[in-house]
Amino acid sequence: MKNSKQIYHVEPIYKSFIWGDEKLKxxxxxxxxxxxxxTVYHVIGVPGHLDNVVKETGEHLSAFYKNNAELFGVKKDYFPVRMTTTVNSNFQSYQLHPDDKYAFEHENEPGKVSGAVALTESDNVKEMLFGNKATSRQNFREMIDRRDWDNLFDKxxxxxxxxxxxxxGVIHGGYGDGKITSTFGTDGDITYRFYDKDRNDPSRPLxxxxxxxxxxIPEISNLGATKPRIEQKENIKIYHYYDVAGEYTAKRIKTIDNCTYHYPGFIFFACVGGSGSINNIDINLGETIFVPREFGKLYFKGKLDLIMISYKD
Structure with a gap:
């Protein structure tokens, strides 16, 4: 049994994509x-594919999870969440992710839900394709065959x-604008593409x-962007993005000086700005740490910008 009062370091994984650039470097x-x-994968546990290593134990994250269930305190049979930082500066493909039922039936892997937020905050507004307007599956297929994107895509x-x-099941993708974003989600790795700008890349099948x-079909109602709930305390600002049992919990924490924080579940923090320490463990730009469940009060020092993911049954 590993120490439930120990903080662990998670080594990142870098992955090149045709739509990437040099901004994350x-x-x-x-x-x-x-x-x-x-993409920089701060937290991912897909065995045999993309699987971070826990520095203190030398285990891949998927194995660390299975071998130390008491540190997580959840019932998932497989590692539950992922967290990345991404930049999309080119055409990404039109795509969607299946739900768990379909993915397990056809791929023997979990499906995926996810969320994203730009690390910058401003009054800039962009329009992005998101969702579909098809009236039936036949109508959906016909619009794909005609590449009738104007009538297929919602925005x-x-x-x-x-x-x-x-x-x-929600369509997304298309042209990126080069913004650096953080993404959070379940740890499925199945992407289904239906248009990839005629690249004919065998590693990116349709x-x-x-x-x-x-x-x-019909599309889920009320899709769209939401403003985070922001909790301001002395020397700490907490952005609450998403918190749904069985999916994921996503937050961002900004500190300006010494402060404390407590969360009962397990936590992964990735540093996307500044540097400092958590309970006297240094954390610097680009580094990720894991805090076991019921760890107790966390003591932050320094000016830190942290993205955070957790999960609850």
Whole structure:
């Protein structure tokens, strides 16, 4: 049994994408020759594919989770969450993620729900494709075959700093604007694409039949961006983005000096700005730590900007 009062370090994974660029290398001051990094995986536990290593134990995160269930205190059979920082500076593909039922039935893996927020906050507003307007699955397939994107896609407006949750079966993708965003979600790794700008890349196959099967028709109502609930205390500001049992809990914490914080569940913190310490454990830009459940009060020192993910049954 591992120490429930120990803080653990999680080593990041960098992944290059055709739609990535050099911004994340500069943002995190990454010492790597790897090019076009599109995503820094702070927290991910997909066995045999993308699986962070826990520095103190040498275990992959998926194994650390299974071997130390008492540190997490949840009932999931597999590692439950993921958290990344991403930059999309090119065409990403039109895509969706299946729900758990479909993904387990067809891929023997979990599905995925996720959410994202730009790390910058401003009055800038952008429009992005999100969701579909199809009236039936046949109508959906016909519009894909015709590439009738204007009639297929719905759109939402997003102000920088607002949070966008993406349920399973919701179309998203398209052209990125180069903003650095943090993403949170369940730890599924299945993406179904139905248009990829004719790249014909064998590593990025199209899955049109699966997309037609999984798309929400009619689309889920009330999709769109939401403003975070912001909790301001002395020397600490807490952004509450999303908190749904069985999905994920996403927050952001900014500190300006010495302060305290308590959360009963397990926590992953990734530092996306500043530096400091948590209970006398240093945390610097780009680093990720894991705090076991029921750890007790956390003592922050320094000016920190942290993204946070957790999960509850």
């Amino acid at each position: 500069k943002f995190f001051n990454l010492k790597t020759s790897q090019e076009k990094i599109g 939402i407006k997003v102000k920088e700093g607002d949070f966008v949750h993406t349920p399973a 899955n049109i039949d699966a997309v037609v099967d999984c798309a929400n």
